[in-house]
Every structure is written in C-alpha cells, then in structure tokens.
Amino acid sequence: MIECKEDIVASKATISRLPVYLRYLRDKLGKGESNVSSTCIADDLQLNPVQVRKDLALVSGVPGRPKLGFDLVELIAGIESFLGCGNSNDALLAGVGGLGSTLLSYEGFSAYGLNIRAAFDVSERLIGTKVHGIPVMELGKLKGTAERLNIRMGIITVPKAAAQSVADLMADSGIRAIWNFAPTHLIVPEKVAVKNEDLAASLAVLSKKLRDALRDEEK
Amino acid sequence: MIECKEDIVASKATISRLPVYLRYLRDKLGKGESNVSSTCIADDLQLNPVQVRKDLALVSGVPGRPKLGFDLVELIAGIESFLGCGNSNDALLAGVGGLGSTLLSYEGFSAYGLNIRAAFDVSERLIGTKVHGIPVMELGKLKGTAERLNIRMGIITVPKAAAQSVADLMADSGIRAIWNFAPTHLIVPEKVAVKNEDLAASLAVLSKKLRDALRDEEK
DNA sequence: TAGATTGTTAATCGATTAACAATC
DNA sequence: TAGATTGTTAATCGATTAACAATC
Numbered sequence: 001m002i003e004c005k006e007d008i009v010a011s012k013a014t015i016s017r018l019p020v021y022l023r024y025l026r027d028k029l030g031k032g033e034s035n036v037s038s039t040c041i042a043d044d045l046q047l048n049p050v051q052v053r054k055d056l057a058l059v060s061g062v063p064g065r066p067k068l069g070f071d072l073v074e075l076i077a078g079i080e081s082f083l084g085c086g087n088s089n090d091a092l093l094a095g096v097g098g099l100g101s102t103l104l105s106y107e108g109f110s111a112y113g114l115n116i117r118a119a120f121d122v123s124e125r126l127i128g129t130k131v132h133g134i135p136v137m138e139l140g141k142l143k144g145t146a147e148r149l150n151i152r153m154g155i156i157t158v159p160k161a162a163a164q165s166v167a168d169l170m171a172d173s174g175i176r177a178i179w180n181f182a183p184t185h186l187i188v189p190e191k192v193a194v195k196n197e198d199l200a201a202s203l204a205v206l207s208k209k210l211r212d213a214l215r216d217e218e219k
Numbered sequence: 220m221i222e223c224k225e226d227i228v229a230s231k232a233t234i235s236r237l238p239v240y241l242r243y244l245r246d247k248l249g250k251g252e253s254n255v256s257s258t259c260i261a262d263d264l265q266l267n268p269v270q271v272r273k274d275l276a277l278v279s280g281v282p283g284r285p286k287l288g289f290d291l292v293e294l295i296a297g298i299e300s301f302l303g304c305g306n307s308n309d310a311l312l313a314g315v316g317g318l319g320s321t322l323l324s325y326e327g328f329s330a331y332g333l334n335i336r337a338a339f340d341v342s343e344r345l346i347g348t349k350v351h352g353i354p355v356m357e358l359g360k361l362k363g364t365a366e367r368l369n370i371r372m373g374i375i376t377v378p379k380a381a382a383q384s385v386a387d388l389m390a391d392s393g394i395r396a397i398w399n400f401a402p403t404h405l406i407v408p409e410k411v412a413v414k415n416e417d418l419a420a421s422l423a424v425l426s427k428k429l430r431d432a433l434r435d436e437e438k
Numbered sequence: 439t440a441g442a443t444t445g446t447t448a449a450t451c452g453a454t455t456a457a458c459a460a461t462c
Numbered sequence: 463t464a465g466a467t468t469g470t471t472a473a474t475c476g477a478t479t480a481a482c483a484a485t486c
Contacts, residue, residue, distance in 0.1 A: 011453065012424060013454090038467080053467090063469080066466070066469095067467055068462075069467070099321050102318050106418075108418070108419065177425050185265075195425040203398070205234050206396050208234050230476075267479060269445090276444095283443075284486065285442070
C-alpha cells in the first residue's frame with residue numbers, strides 16, 4: 001500500500017513552489033550531498049526560511065532535525081509522493097504546431113510525472129507521423145483514445161480560433177483538467193479544471209518590473 | 220506628449236489580469252460592440268465584478284458610466300497605455316532550439332508590445348540564418364548587440380546547463396529583465412529582474428486540482 | 439422614476455513574515 | 463555547553479469580496 005499524502009491541504013502558492021524545491025533538491029543530491037537546511041534552501045532560492053520550513057513540513061514524511069536540517073532523500077520522496085502520489089499523469093495533446101511539437105519533445109515533464117500518450121491534429125501532413133515517439137492522430141480519434149486509455153488531462157496548443165471547440169471535445173471525452181496554451185479564455189463545464197498558460201500575462205508582469213526599475217533609476 | 224500612467228501602483232495580481240482583459244476587450248471591439256459592463260466582463264471571464272471594476276479603475280482614463288458600463292475604445296487605450304506606455308519592449312533571445320524558435324515565430328507578442336530584435340545561439344548550423352525574419356547570431360555578439368540597440372530585456376531558452384552563464388552574460392550586457400524558460404533558478408545581480416516561466420510549477424497546480432477533483436468524486 | 443451599474447469603504451480571507459521556545 | 467536549526471503561535475501584509483450610497 002503506497003502511502004499517499006492525499007488529505008493534506010496545501011495552498012496554491014505552496015504547490016507551485018514544490019516543483020522548484022524538487023528540482024533544487026535533486027540537483028543537490030546529484031552533487032553527493034545528503035542534508036540541507038531550510039535556511040540554505042531559502043538563501044539559494046531567495047525565499048523566506050520560515051516559508052520554506054512550512055512548505056516542507058506539509059510534504060515531508062520525516063521532520064527536519066535541528067542543526068542538521070532535512071534528509072535529502074526523504075525530502076525528495078515526500079515531495080514526489082505529494083505531487084505524484086502513485087497516479088500517473090497521462091495526458092493528450094491537441095495541436096501539433098510549433099509549440100505543440102516543442103512540448104511533445106520536452107524531456108523535462110517526465111520528472112514531474114507527466115506522460116503525453118497521444119497527440120491530435122487536423123493536418124493531413126501530420127496525421128500518422130510520430131513526434132518524439134508520440135503518435136499524431138486525427139482529431140476525431142481524441143474521444144475514443146481518451147476513453148480507451150482513461151486519460152483525464154488534455155493540453156491545448158491549437159490556434160486561438162480552434163481552442164474552444166477542442167476544449168468542448170475534451171470535456172465531452174472525459175478530460176477533467178485542461179492545460180491551455182491558446183491565448184483565449186475557455187468556457188468549460190464546472191467539473192473541468194483549466195490552467196491557462198498565459199505568456200502575455202507573464203510578459204506584462206516582467207515588463208512592468210523592468211519599467212519600474214528603469215524609472216526608479218532615473219530619479 | 221504621451222500621457223503615461225507611470226505612477227499608478229497596481230498589484231502583481233492586477234497586472235497579470237490586464238492582458239486578459241485586453242484580449243477580451245479587443246475581441247469584443249472586433250465584434251462591433253462599443254460598450255461593456257464590469258458585470259459582463261466578470262461573467263465571461265469568471266471573475267468577481269468588484270475586482271474587475273477595481274482593476275479597470277486603475278488604468279482607464281475615463282470612468283465607467285452607470286447603466287452603460289465602459290467605453291471599449293477608451294478602456295483598451297487605457298490598458299495599452301498602462302502596459303506599454305510608449306516604451307517599446309525590445310528584447311533579445313538566447314537559445315534557438317525548439318522552444319526558442321517557437322517564441323521567435325509567435326505572432327501574439329507584438330499585440331503586447333514585445334519585439335524580439337535578435338536571437339543568439341552557439342550552433343554553427345543556426346548562426347547566420349533567420350527565424351521568422353529574426354537574425355540568429357553567435358552568442359559572442361550578444362553584448363555588442365544589446366548595447367548598440369539599447370535592449371534591456373532578454374529571453375533565455377537555452378538548455379538548463381547553459382542558463383546561468385547566459386544570464387551572467389545578459390546581466391553584463393546591460394539587460395535588466397530576464398524571461399527565463401530554462402528549468403533552473405538563476406542568480407542575478409539585484410538590479411536585474413527575473414520572471415521564471417516554470418512549466419513544472421504550472422503542471423503541479425493543475426495536476427493537484429485534477430487529483431482533488433477526482434478524489435472528491437469518489438466519495 | 440426605477441433599475442442597472444458605478445466607485446468606495448469596510449470586512450474577510452489567505453499568505454507571508456516575525457518572534458520565540460524546543461531540540462539536537 | 464553553545465549555537466544552529468527546527469516547528470509553532472501571533473502579527474502583519476496584501477488581495478479579494480461584501481455592503482452600499484451615488485449616478486445616469
């Protein structure tokens with residue numbers, strides 16, 4: 001019986017920091033280290049040490065030890081268990097254009113449990129090919145594939161104009177979580193979760209920071 | 220004299236919603252509409268109407284009118300002025316791999332003022348070519364180009380192992396804001412702003428939502 | 439006028455940070 | 463022991479939401 005940290009409530013902010021810790025801790029482990037303190041993590045990642053301790057306390061199986069800090073192996077296992085928890089994150093991707101192909105080829109996802117099983121497009125040229133070993137099928141086969149493989153996560157990388165209809169199709173195919181890279185707001189049934197990956201919004205935040213910094217300087 | 224909304228303080232959360240409004244409002248304008256109410260925006264984008272009004276009040280030149288709502292043209296101009304404010308957002312990109320090429324080819328950025336002027340790579344095969352009209356040069360020319368064109372924003376799409384050294388190079392070249400797509404934490408001088416585009420973190424949030432939703436259902 | 443919508447003030451909510459006793 | 467580090471409780475900070483008078 002795998003122990004799942006199922007009933008722990010972690011804030012959205014905490015959850016989004018966990019992969020950052022995970023990456024950092026795996027790096028440290030790779031360098032042959034065996035312990036790390038919250039203060040050290042906080043210094044390196046430019047976070048508040050108390051925040052780090054609180055985040056880690058939520059997901060670590062074993063507590064940190066005064067003077068020594070946390071055991072790297074235990075900590076990594078704790079975060080992996082929390083983020084992955086035995087459930088594989090199988091997904092489908094719709095839209096094998098530039099961004100879609102890039103995501104299909106991105107090696108980094110497997111480290112976080114994401115496993116893209118099939119891709120879909122409307123282009124005759126792409127249907128039947130494979131990208132990074134992942135088969136590209138016609139969009140009409142999305143529903144059957146999702147149901148057959150019991151896949152609950154969908155990635156949308158189609159052009160804006162097609163995004164809503166693909167979202168509808170996914171919702172109708174039993175997909176319950178959509179990672180949306182199309183620059184548009186999707187309307188989905190209540191039980192479908194959507195995460196918009198909004199590059200424009202990120203850019204806006206950065207660009208504002210830059211402008212403020214340059215202005216402060218002038219004074 | 221262009222009126223800049225320079226001294227307005229908007230929260231990070233507000234700033235990241237502004238491009239979402241902007242996209243939505245441009246759509247509405249394209250459909251021939253001329254006014255929109257905050258309640259309507261809130262309904263469509265699934266936000267709280269008071270939040271929408273507060274956000275818009277910060278950036279709109281003219282107030283909304285009871286019964287009518289906001290003038291679309293004025294509102295769009297207000298958000299554009301706030302986000303762009305006359306300063307062009309010229310940028311450099313380092314790392315013309317899959318993701319880098321995708322970003323170079325992405326049409327959507329210009330609508331938010333981003334203008335990638337040059338790209339850099341170490342691959343002999345790529346140097347001297349153009350991607351989507353943007354010249355790819357050897358990495359060694361980054362500093363000279365940044366200084367000559369007075370560019371202050373850099374985009375990092377190199378592999379993880381090269382990211383820190385590229386960040387150092389950018390910082391040394393006068394770049395003051397880095398949009399980092401490499402899955403690693405960068406150490407930069409205090410005056411350089413960094414925005415990490417962390418796909419793993421986004422995935423973690425979505426994946427958690429999905430798991431919670433599926434679990435709630437079982438009960 | 440009546441009703442929809444606005445903008446503002448106050449209350450609530452959630453997340454971060456500070457303070458500090460406990461522990462190895 | 464002394465000092466670094468932990469985990470927890472309380473205070474602060476920031477953002478969202480509720481309540482409501484003003485307005486077209």
